Amino acid sequence: MKIGIVCYPSYGGSGGFATSLAQELANRNHEIHLISYEIPFKLSQNWPENITFHKVDAIEYPLFKDSQYTIALTNKIAEVIREEKLDIVHAHYAIPHAVSVSMARKMVRKKVKVITTLHGTDTTIMGKDQNLNQTAEFALKECDALTAVSDSLAKEAKKNYNLKTQPHIIYNFVTTQKTSRSKLRSLKNIFAETDEKILIHVSNFRPVKRVQDVIKIFKNVSNVIPSKLLLVGDGPDMPKIKRIVKKYKLESKVHFLGFQLDVAKLLSMSDIFLLPSQKEGFNLSALEALSCGVPVIGSNTLGMSEMITDNKTGILSKIGNVDQMSKNAIDILSDKNKWLSMSINGLNAVKKKYRPDIIVPQYIELYKKVLKSK
Ligand code: GMT
Numbered sequence: 001m002k003i004g005i006v007c008y009p010s011y012g013g014s015g016g017f018a019t020s021l022a023q024e025l026a027n028r029n030h031e032i033h034l035i036s037y038e039i040p041f042k043l044s045q046n047w048p049e050n051i052t053f054h055k056v057d058a059i060e061y062p063l064f065k066d067s068q069y070t071i072a073l074t075n076k077i078a079e080v081i082r083e084e085k086l087d088i089v090h091a092h093y094a095i096p097h098a099v100s101v102s103m104a105r106k107m108v109r110k111k112v113k114v115i116t117t118l119h120g121t122d123t124t125i126m127g128k129d130q131n132l133n134q135t136a137e138f139a140l141k142e143c144d145a146l147t148a149v150s151d152s153l154a155k156e157a158k159k160n161y162n163l164k165t166q167p168h169i170i171y172n173f174v175t176t177q178k179t180s181r182s183k184l185r186s187l188k189n190i191f192a193e194t195d196e197k198i199l200i201h202v203s204n205f206r207p208v209k210r211v212q213d214v215i216k217i218f219k220n221v222s223n224v225i226p227s228k229l230l231l232v233g234d235g236p237d238m239p240k241i242k243r244i245v246k247k248y249k250l251e252s253k254v255h256f257l258g259f260q261l262d263v264a265k266l267l268s269m270s271d272i273f274l275l276p277s278q279k280e281g282f283n284l285s286a287l288e289a290l291s292c293g294v295p296v297i298g299s300n301t302l303g304m305s306e307m308i309t310d311n312k313t314g315i316l317s318k319i320g321n322v323d324q325m326s327k328n329a330i331d332i333l334s335d336k337n338k339w340l341s342m343s344i345n346g347l348n349a350v351k352k353k354y355r356p357d358i359i360v361p362q363y364i365e366l367y368k369k370v371l372k373s374k
Contacts, residue, residue: 033084197272290354
């Protein structure tokens with residue numbers, strides 16, 4: 001099939017997932033056309049020959065308040081549909097991508113089919129934004145199929161976007177592998193003493209991630225268990241987080257690592273992954289933690305409750321319940337057998353449900369079903 005993939009060029013989240021899906025589809029001999037405003041970092045690191053990148057150029061004009069990206073994107077999608085004779089266009093993250101693909105399809109009046117995958121904040125936050133949701137709802141209803149990255153997100157989408165039917169549920173996949181701890185001893189020694197535990201958080205440090213709760217949990221845990229905290233990623237909340245670390249006098253125990261390419265190594269040497277988000281459609285970093293044998297402590301929000309099995313692969317608590325999350329982390333870190341059992345359960349859960357060879361065929365199946373429909 002000739003498939004267009006429309007996404008943000010971000011490393012993580014919906015953009016990172018869309019890029020990984022494009023690579024997996026290309027490796028299965030589909031012809032992929034990736035459309036965005038710049039080359040996704042993941043693609044630049046591993047670029048199968050049957051992926052073509054189509055750049056959307058921003059428009060600068062004094063009269064315009066912004067770059068008119070949605071119009072330029074729609075224009076580019078229509079151009080690629082025509083010139084590359086696409087069978088399917090798959091948008092990732094509803095805003096503005098669902099609007100652009102459904103408009104482009106009307107412009108070209110071709111048989112091309114359009115699908116949108118809902119990832120999380122496009123539904124949980126944007127889906128409720130009065131300035132956006134009517135247009136997004138209209139566009140989503142124009143699509144030939146919708147998917148969501150978890151059952152709870154699909155339910156949230158049906159409600160927020162007044163959909164007749166619930167989107168198809170196709171979970172995220174990860175390709176990360178655990179690195180053996182014996183090989184990571186020298187790396188671990190950079191951040192922690194041999195007898196210290198390592199807690200880790202990975203995100204884009206946006207308010208929805210509640211990173212302030214990560215710091216409070218770590219403060220409680222480090223009062224009881226000798227430990228260090230790794231903070232991986234960067235984003236708008238970072239200045240606030242640095243102030244909180246300073247306020248709690250934790251500077252000597254917290255490592256701000258910024259954006260990291262090889263997160264699997266950092267995860268593999270860690271003992272607990274913290275993710276106390278307000279909302280999560282699913283969460284790729286938590287899934288990567290499981291794939292590296294790291295139990296997850298976090299909030300029981302949306303997709304997280306489907307990914308994590310309490311007391312088997314981690315423990316989830318009510319959003320904001322820092323005391324309970326701290327206690328759960330201390331319980332796991334203080335009981336070697338409990339930790340080991342959770343670590344192995346997490347590895348097995350990913351192998352069983354969240355590998356590319358399980359997830360990618362579900363997208364291909366949906367593409368074929370949509371192409372057969374009228
Ligand atoms: O996690 C982020 O904040 C990035 C965000 C996005 O909107 O790109 O990721 C979303 O898509 C990921 C891939 O499907 C999901 O695993 C994340 O849970 C989801 N993020 C949120 O819902 C906050």
